Amino acid sequence: MLIVMHAEASEDQIRRVCDTIAELGYTARPMPGKQRTTVGLVGNDGRVDGSRFEALPGVAEVIHVSKPYKQVSWEWRAEPTIVKLPGGLAIGGESVVVMAGPCSVESESQILAAAEAVRSAGATVLRAGAFKPRSSPYSFQGLGGEGLRLLALARERTGLLIVTEAMDPEGADLVAEVADIIQVGARNMQNYSLLKKVGRLGKPVLLKRGLSATIQELLLSAEYILAEGNPNVILCERGVRGFDSATRNLFDLSAIPVVKSLSHLPIVADPSHGTGHREMVTPMARAAVAAGADGLLVEVHPAPDRALSDGAQSLYPEQFARLMKETRLIAEAIGRRIAQPAGVPA
Ligand code: PEP
Numbered sequence: 307m308l309i310v311m312h313a314e315a316s317e318d319q320i321r322r323v324c325d326t327i328a329e330l331g332y333t334a335r336p337m338p339g340k341q342r343t344t345v346g347l348v349g350n351d352g353r354v355d356g357s358r359f360e361a362l363p364g365v366a367e368v369i370h371v372s373k374p375y376k377q378v379s380w381e382w383r384a385e386p387t388i389v390k391l392p393g394g395l396a397i398g399g400e401s402v403v404v405m406a407g408p409c410s411v412e413s414e415s416q417i418l419a420a421a422e423a424v425r426s427a428g429a430t431v432l433r434a435g436a437f438k439p440r441s442s443p444y445s446f447q448g449l450g451g452e453g454l455r456l457l458a459l460a461r462e463r464t465g466l467l468i469v470t471e472a473m474d475p476e477g478a479d480l481v482a483e484v485a486d487i488i489q490v491g492a493r494n495m496q497n498y499s500l501l502k503k504v505g506r507l508g509k510p511v512l513l514k515r516g517l518s519a520t521i522q523e524l525l526l527s528a529e530y531i532l533a534e535g536n537p538n539v540i541l542c543e544r545g546v547r548g549f550d551s552a553t554r555n556l557f558d559l560s561a562i563p564v565v566k567s568l569s570h571l572p573i574v575a576d577p578s579h580g581t582g583h584r585e586m587v588t589p590m591a592r593a594a595v596a597a598g599a600d601g602l603l604v605e606v607h608p609a610p611d612r613a614l615s616d617g618a619q620s621l622y623p624e625q626f627a628r629l630m631k632e633t634r635l636i637a638e639a640i641g642r643r644i645a646q647p648a649g650v651p652a
């Protein structure tokens with residue numbers, strides 16, 4: 307439920323609405339706008355009587371949000387969410403942010419070489435997992451805390467921001483110490499205790515679509531994070547289970563305009579997990595930017611044939627450089643641009 311205040315409503319009147327919400331046992335989220343303040347009532351389980359607020363001084367109208375996801379919907383917020391990152395980078399605005407790097411951190415030399423390669427091609431965020439959710443318990447599980455230390459080193463050397471995965475609520479604090487963006491992986495999209503945890507940590511969250519999740523389920527998972535008070539969520543389309551083994555997943559390009567029509571949150575695309583084959587990554591990266599993606603998540607490895615995870619879908623550095631050139635042209639064709647590293651003029 308949204309309680310819209312009159313443009314001339316006083317601070318006291320806004321406070322009274324918030325206090326009434328608290329007295330009823332719900333959370334008030336005041337959102338000052340250009341014209342007027344709106345107060346969101348978080349946690350409405352259907353028992354709140356809107357007329358109680360309509361009677362309060364300064365209240366213009368009470369809006370019942372009809373969608374099952376509330377705070378992520380356009381009904382809740384009319385402006386696109388722009389997730390601000392350190393160094394002036396932002397996801398969800400005009401520019402398209404490219405996050406690239408290996409599937410996993412494997413060693414100091416590997417991550418530094420990968421970071422240098424993606425930075426020189428124009429990426430602004432380094433992606434790599436220190437904690438890896440693998441389908442098999444016998445596959446490489448990641449370097450853990452040591453991997454985080456190496457990611458921090460790569461950031462220090464290159465200036466790239468870091469996106470890396472937190473696998474469980476217990477490990478999320480450690481990840482948050484290093485990550486500029488905390489990734490919640492496809493397998494964890496419905497790990498509600500993890501969603502609540504990253505909702506409380508306050509760092510931007512990259513939420514990947516589950517292996518067979520509907521778009522509504524993706525948005526409801528994002529709602530968990532916003533409901534805890536963290537508005538900085540970036541959605542990620544990474545393909546869903548299909549029936550055809552020609553690709554690893556069925557990369558759902560249409561999810562981009564669908565999400566854009568339903569939510570103010572930014573959405574980025576991961577054509578690497580979406581296709582599973584490196585020759586298919588660049589065409590789908592181009593298509594995702596053309597479809598309106600706010601960013602890309604691309605796996606790049608200095609020696610993909612020796613990668614400990616996802617080598618077949620990892621680009622060689624020179625392939626990534628080409629991807630950057632081509633997606634830059636696509637971005638410009640639709641009036642956007644690829645985000646530049648801090649300090650580089652647009
Ligand atoms: C990854 O980004 O390396 C990853 C594990 O992705 P997903 O959760 O989409 O499978």
Ligand code: MN
Pocket residue numbers: 409410579605615616
């Ligand atoms: Mn991977």
